[in-house]
Amino acid sequence: MFTRKSAEWFCASACVALAAAGCAAQRSADAPQAAYGGGKLNLGTAPGSAEMARYFSYPADGRALPPGSGTYADGAKVYQAKCVACHGAKLEGTKLGDKLIGGRGTLVNNSPAKAPVKTVESYWPYATTLFDYVKRAMPFNAPGSLSDQELYAVVAYILGEANIVAKNEVINASTLPKVQMPNRNGFVSPDPRPDVP
Amino acid sequence: MMQRLPKRDDKTRRRIEAMVEAEARYLAARARRDRNSDAVGAPQRLTSRRTFLGAAMAAVGTGSMLPKIVHAKAPPGAVERPVPSDPTKEQGVPTNDDGGYGSRSQFETESRWRFGTPTKESSWTMTPLDSGMGIITPSGLHFERHHGGIAVIDPARHSLVVHGMVERPKKYSMANIRRFPSISRTMFIECSGNGLTEWSKPTLKTVQGTHGLTSTSEWTGVPLALLLKESGLKPGAKWVLAEGADAAVMTRSIPLDKCLDDAFIAYGQNGEAIRPEQGYPIRLVLPGWEGNTHIKWLRRLEVSDVPFMTREETSKYTDLMPNGIARQFTFVMEAKSVITFPSGDMRLPGPGFYEVTGLGWSGRGRITRLEVSTDGGKTWADAHLQGPVLPICHTRFRFPWYWDGKPAVLQSRATDETGYVQPTLKQLVAVRGLNGPIGSVYHLNAIQSWAVAADGRVSNVHA
Incomplete structure (x- = not known):
């Protein structure tokens, strides 16, 4: 896809187009900024390491996953304390929280009378997503409050209840990305549209 | 009313029924406020919005010295004022009495209504397209979708970090962001869930219910290509993760080519700072792409060689086809x-x-x-x-x-x-x-x- 070189080409060509067309379409490419080379605006500062330590995001290959580990047994305690109120004792979901397990075999369906059951077990393609999401947004009443140790544990518990990993398996930065989710191959991209009519 | 769906679909059924109920509550509230619908020949809502003005005027008569009518509570965004029987016979409201920021007429009642989700923090509201004029959506009527409530952010303490596969990681204050060369663009944003109740049968009554998750504003901000250029992209960069500073810490992975094409970071909406519910002080804008990707309360952009496979782009905003395969990264909103x-x-x-x-x-x-x-x-x-x-x-x-x-x-x-x-x-x-x-x-x-x-x-x- 794009490289720095193509970005420079992009800005330069946008400038030429702008001059030629007067003011063409409403596009950010119209912006009269091609003269500003990379770094020349001299705005902003270099973020400090303490600042950067606040941030995280974990692609499916597991890079940058934090230290720590957890087991099904530890996770059961975390789940009972932090998750059960919304997601239910059997991870079946409540009015407040999504159902987390079950639903395998329901995705192939063309009936308006029954809905597919999309859960972590049946639908989510990557286990890393579960760790990332719970770390950023859960529990709903105290988002971002679980330690990495608690996170690995509760992920181990959910994956264990979903029969995706064995209940004696340790989940950590090295094992989490290797978890094979049941619907790992259930997604296609790029976008095939326009597909209708 | 809704036909009951099989038990297995409790969640879906609740979702649809809650929407039907939310619309019905909104219509009933308007009907109460507008109890005296007229017969002057103008088209009416079945649950009419024409105000009690007619009744009030009829009771007062014309040219009388009867006391001013005091109305019920003003609609949202309006200030309740006494209505003179003849506005030509007494002075109006003092100039700048609104404190310097205007409000709409107390007789205008259209408003967004909220889908009845279990929590008010993860929810959405619909724009009243039925009463809209021209192409611009008033900022206060722009549809909303929040996953962790509306973040309250002091711009003096907010920053945007650009890092990852870049030559120069950067942290920008909001004052820095406003020093960049800027653009304005009038465009729609539509939630890709717009109309989700309407697939198998007509469900909601109004156009606000069936289509109210689209709105148009003039957005002003900084081309994202400029920010990326300021940091310098490393070879192999292909994706950019955008992250919000709300309680959901919302994240989506955006292909780099879109970021270098027409994406921008908006701080302005319809001539003023964007509204808190639209991501104040800054949001990402990706022209023509589904609303969820326009990350609000934007705080971080991480350049990468791969998408991050966030929860929103795997388990939620994907399109499951009848063959059990889901389409992923379906960004464009079609005509x-x-x-x-x-x-x-x-x-x-x-x-x-x-x-x-x-x-x-x-x-x-x-x-x-x-x-x-x-x-x-x-x-x-x-x-x-x-x-x-x-x-x-x-x-x-x-x-x-x-x-x-x-x-x-x-x-x-x-x-x-x-x-x-x-x-x-x-x-x-x-x-x-x-x-x-x-x-x-x-x-x-x-x-x-x-x-x-x-x-x-x-x-x-x-x-």
């Missing part, structure tokens, strides 16, 4: 249109002339043609487009119609500059299927049908 007048829950007072009007829009560019059918799609005629027609923007169309008083089915059909023609629901379902009562959930852009009955009542139908 769509809807008649906003007459539309569901209105009543035409009788045969005669009406100006049919509505909106068309496309995430791929300009609307080039809007057609209207009054016979359920058997015949079509071109509608007039209000200029200027902007790319990736609500486009207002108008169509003169003489209603003969017989039952009719009104439809509109959009064509965009790529030649794409808005499909019928049948065509859409033939390809995407009906995997559950709300189909593949997202990206429903089918032609909408409004039935006009002989008594003038307008209702949502599948035709």
